[in-house]
Amino acid sequence: MINKVFEINNLDLFYGDFQALKGINIDIENNKVTALIGPSGCGKSTFLRSLNRMNDLIDICHITGNIEFEEMDIYESGYDVINLRTKVGMVFQKPNPFPMSIYDNVAYGPRCQGIKDKKVLNKIVESSLKSAAIYEEVKDRIKDNALSLSGGQQQRLCIARAIAMKPEVILMDEPTSALDPIATLKIEELINDLKDEYTIVIVTHNMQQAARISDYTAFFLMGELIEMGETNKIFTQPTHQKTEDYITGRFG
Amino acid sequence: MEIVRKVNNKFLKIKNKNKKEKIDIVVNLFFLISTIISASFIIIIIVFISVKGIIPFITDNNGIGSVNIFKFLTGDVWLSGTAFKSNLYSVGFIIVNTLYIALLSLLLSLPVGVLTALFIAKVAPKKIAEFLRTVIELLASIPSIVYGLFGSGVILVFVYNFADILGIQSKGGNSVMATVMVLALMTLPTITAISEVSIRSVGKDIEHGSLALGATKTQTNFKVILSSAKSGIFASAILGIGRALGEATAVSLVAGNAKSGPTLAFFETTSTLTSTMLEGLKETTGIDYDIRFSVGIVLMVVILLTNIILNYIKKKVGNVDVK
Numbered sequence: 186m187i188n189k190v191f192e193i194n195n196l197d198l199f200y201g202d203f204q205a206l207k208g209i210n211i212d213i214e215n216n217k218v219t220a221l222i223g224p225s226g227c228g229k230s231t232f233l234r235s236l237n238r239m240n241d242l243i244d245i246c247h248i249t250g251n252i253e254f255e256e257m258d259i260y261e262s263g264y265d266v267i268n269l270r271t272k273v274g275m276v277f278q279k280p281n282p283f284p285m286s287i288y289d290n291v292a293y294g295p296r297c298q299g300i301k302d303k304k305v306l307n308k309i310v311e312s313s314l315k316s317a318a319i320y321e322e323v324k325d326r327i328k329d330n331a332l333s334l335s336g337g338q339q340q341r342l343c344i345a346r347a348i349a350m351k352p353e354v355i356l357m358d359e360p361t362s363a364l365d366p367i368a369t370l371k372i373e374e375l376i377n378d379l380k381d382e383y384t385i386v387i388v389t390h391n392m393q394q395a396a397r398i399s400d401y402t403a404f405f406l407m408g409e410l411i412e413m414g415e416t417n418k419i420f421t422q423p424t425h426q427k428t429e430d431y432i433t434g435r436f437g
Numbered sequence: 438m439e440i441v442r443k444v445n446n447k448f449l450k451i452k453n454k455n456k457k458e459k460i461d462i463v464v465n466l467f468f469l470i471s472t473i474i475s476a477s478f479i480i481i482i483i484v485f486i487s488v489k490g491i492i493p494f495i496t497d498n499n500g501i502g503s504v505n506i507f508k509f510l511t512g513d514v515w516l517s518g519t520a521f522k523s524n525l526y527s528v529g530f531i532i533v534n535t536l537y538i539a540l541l542s543l544l545l546s547l548p549v550g551v552l553t554a555l556f557i558a559k560v561a562p563k564k565i566a567e568f569l570r571t572v573i574e575l576l577a578s579i580p581s582i583v584y585g586l587f588g589s590g591v592i593l594v595f596v597y598n599f600a601d602i603l604g605i606q607s608k609g610g611n612s613v614m615a616t617v618m619v620l621a622l623m624t625l626p627t628i629t630a631i632s633e634v635s636i637r638s639v640g641k642d643i644e645h646g647s648l649a650l651g652a653t654k655t656q657t658n659f660k661v662i663l664s665s666a667k668s669g670i671f672a673s674a675i676l677g678i679g680r681a682l683g684e685a686t687a688v689s690l691v692a693g694n695a696k697s698g699p700t701l702a703f704f705e706t707t708s709t710l711t712s713t714m715l716e717g718l719k720e721t722t723g724i725d726y727d728i729r730f731s732v733g734i735v736l737m738v739v740i741l742l743t744n745i746i747l748n749y750i751k752k753k754v755g756n757v758d759v760k
Contacts, residue, residue, distance in 0.1 A: 239649060271651035281642040284665050293660070294650040343646070350650060 190215050190354055190384045191236060195250035198231060200243065205231045207408045209250070213354070218376060218385045220395035220416065223405035224431070229388045232405065233356050236386065237273040238266050255353075271298065274347030278359040280339035282331035282346075287314075287323050290331045290342055294350040309349050316382075317345035318375050337368025344375065348383075355379065357387040361394065373398050392432055396420050404428045486737070490730035498524060498724040509731070514697040515713065520721075526728050528710065528735055530698035535709040535739065537701065538613060538688075539681040542620035547674055549621075550628030551663070554670075557629070558636040559658055570633065577626035585687030588619035593691055600704045607704040611693030614703040619687050624677035631676060635669020636662055671751040675744060682740050685711035710736040 191213035198206035206228045213219055213236075221229040231240065238259060240246045251258045259269055271294070282290050291310045300306060310327070314320035319341040323334070331342055340360055347355055357376075361369040376385060376398050389395050395402050396416060403413040404425075412425045423429045454462070493504040502524045512527020557566045557573075593610030596618070600607040639662050647657040663670070693706025694716050700707040708716075714729045714736070 237649060239645065242645065242648070267651050267653060269651075270649055275649035277642060277646060277649075279642055281640070281646040283643060283646065283661050293647070294652070297650065297652040297656045297660070346646075346650065 188215055189213065190255065191386075192253040192256075193250070194253075196232075196235070196252060197249045198228075198235060198240070199245075199247050201245040205408050206235075209410050211403060211410060211413060213384060213386060214401065215384055216380060216382070217400040218380050218387060218398055219401045219403065220399035221386065221388045221403050221405060222390075222392060222395050222431070223411075225390075227405040228408040229403075229405045230358055233358055233386060233388050236354070236356055237270050237275055239275065241266065271350050272352050273354045273356060274350055274352035276340070276343050276347055276355060276357045276360045279363050280336055280343055282334070282339050282342050284330065284332055286328045287331050287334070287342060288327045291345050291349045294346060298350075313345040313349040314342075316348050316379070317341045318371065318378070319345060335368070337364050337371060340364060340368065340372060341375065344372075344379075348379075352383065354384040354386065357385065359388050359390060362390060369394075392420075392434075404431060406431070483737070486730050486733045489727060490732075490734040492727045493524070493526070493724050493731055498727075501724055504724075504728065504731070510735070513699065515708075516696070520725055521723060524724065526724075526731075528713070528732055530700075531708055531710055531713055531732070532735065532739060533699035534695075534707050535682060535711075535736075536743075537699065538616050538620065538707065538709060539678050539743075541613070541617045542624060542681045543674060543678050545617065545621035546625045546628055546677060550625050550673070550677075551632050551670055553625075553629045554632035554636050555658055555663070558633050559654075559662065570630075573626050573629050573633070577630055581623065581684055581687045584619055584623045585690040587622075588615060588687055588691040592618050596704070603704075605704050608693055608706050611691060611706050612704045613700055613707045615691040616688055616707060616709070619691050620681045620684060623684060623687060624680050627680060628673040628677045631673035632666065632670045635666040635672070638669070639665040667754060668751065671747070671754060675747045675751065678743060678747065679740060682736070682743065683711060685709075685715045688712045689715050710739065 189212045191211070193209055193211045193213075196206055196209040197204060209232060221233060223229050234240045235248065235252060236254075240248070248260055252260060254269065254273065257264065259266075283293060285293075288310055291313050292306045295306060295309050300309070311320065314323065314327075319338060322338060323329075323342075326333075331339065334342060340363075344355070344360075361372050364372065373394065376387065379385060380400075387395075387399065399416045401413065402416045402419040404411045404419065404423075404427075406427055412419065412423060412428045414424075419428065420432055423432065492498075494506050494509075495503060497503055501522065504524045504526055508525070509527050509529075510532075511529040512525075513530040514525075514527060515531070517523060517525035553569075553573075557569045561569060592615050595610070596612055596615045597607055597610035599614075600610070600612070643661055643665055644657055647661045648654070652660070688709050689712040692708055692712050694708045694712055695706040696708070698707065710732055714732045718726070718729055
């Protein structure tokens with residue numbers, strides 16, 4: 186059993202001439218929730234997106250250093266990005282269900298991998314929806330368009346969609362920032378349930394949220410990783426002055 | 438009295454308003470007047486065509502006798518008997534021809550147009566996409582007579598030779614196939630341009646959502662982007678088929694203007710409602726002239742019905758029940 190899912194060494198990331206990440210070194214531990222916090226523009230989302238190579242979609246983005254996923258450098262040429270993304274799922278800031286039925290949304294990923302058997306798909310859809318704690322709410326209208334769901338439901342559907350790929354890691358980019366407090370609470374409970382099976386890396390602006398749900402917290406500032414450690418420790422006795430200033434709300 | 442009081446009240450209401458609100462009212466009045474002008478022209482045209490077109494059915498056409506409307510709508514020969522001496526006109530086969538040709542041209546132009554749109558919107562590098570977009574816009578604004586000339590100069594020759602290879606003697610290439618090809622060419626820019634806009638407006642978040650699930654770009658384009666853009670793509674098809682149904686000039690040059698039918702074979706001459714109306718319009722009088730307006734009514738009804746049906750399907754296919 187590998188304890189570290191991701192090992193990031195000396196990661197620099199540039200958008201054109203602008204350096205968005207500076208010498209990041211982080212290990213992401215297996216079956217834990219790691220929260221990335223920091224003020225807007227500090228590079229935490231950029232960092233998250235480099236873990237499943239979604240930054241590839243930005244032409245001017247380039248990277249030095251290395252990110253190892255399960256002891257393989259994911260930026261090495263010839264690395265199978267498609268395969269990486271099936272193992273490292275992602276949930277976005279704004280719920281982004283496809284404009285198709287709830288069922289088809291969840292079945293989309295497996296279908297793209299060539300699973301056609303109805304029975305297999307049915308099983309995947311049902312278990313994914315159950316894992317994402319949305320099954321009871323949608324089981325009677327699974328053929329309805331996903332856009333008819335509420336925002337919170339849509340976000341849980343997106344989590345179900347990610348789970349359907351049976352990933353090792355789920356990356357979450359401020360998954361609750363577009364949701365109301367009750368929907369947020371549900372997602373947080375869900376994250377708590379999911380960490381038994383999945384490694385979760387979550388970007389959040391909400392300090393209380395990071396404190397509530399994460400095992401580890403990493404604090405980013407201006408593209409640098411200031412401090413990372415157990416969440417309890419970061420929030421009670423941070424070693425760095427800047428971290429303390431940020432979590433006590435003195436800036437950011 | 439009631440009305441007078443109502444008008445009076447309204448006048449008082451306006452009088453009591455402040456200056457800015459009055460300006461709003463005046464501006465809105467201008468909008469209303471413009472709308473009335475443009476709408477009234479449509480109504481005038483419809484009324485004029487209808488009144489002219491109804492003459493062959495209700496008068497005895499200077500002793501020739503009135504045209505039987507049932508036979509007119511179902512018959513398979515344009516005119517049985519001698520011109521100016523017979524009332525046996527019919528457009529039944531022409532309606533079939535028109536729909537058949539429009540449908541075939543759409544079958545050709547829709548897939549090509551949508552794939553082109555997909556290429557421009559999602560695959561091509563920015564500069565090439567920009568260039569192609571300009572080209573498509575130019576193509577869409579080329580007048581139909583130019584397409585017609587191209588059709589008779591190039592496509593007819595091609596079709597004639599192609600038929601020859603297959604061992605079929607076509608009438609100089611004038612045929613269903615040539616008409617379909619010209620119409621497909623003409624509708625292609627419209628379909629491409631509108632599909633491209635709707636494909637481009639599909640949110641990046643949806644695209645990224647698909648890619649993040651390990652879908653390839655091709656899978657994303659076909660399964661997510663196209664299905665998100667289907668409403669706009671359908672709209673482009675509606676506009677395309679509208680142009681195909683209504684096109685007269687180019688069609689007249691390549692259809693061969695068959696006088697009986699319907700024509701389903703690819704290399705046989707054909708005729709559409711528009712080409713029938715156009716042919717010889719300036720060289721005839723009496724019933725032979727008026728009957729073309731009757732064909733006009735039929736054309737308007739056909740286009741209207743097609744639009745209603747396609748819009749209904751569009752709602753069924755593309756509409757999303759959003760909370």
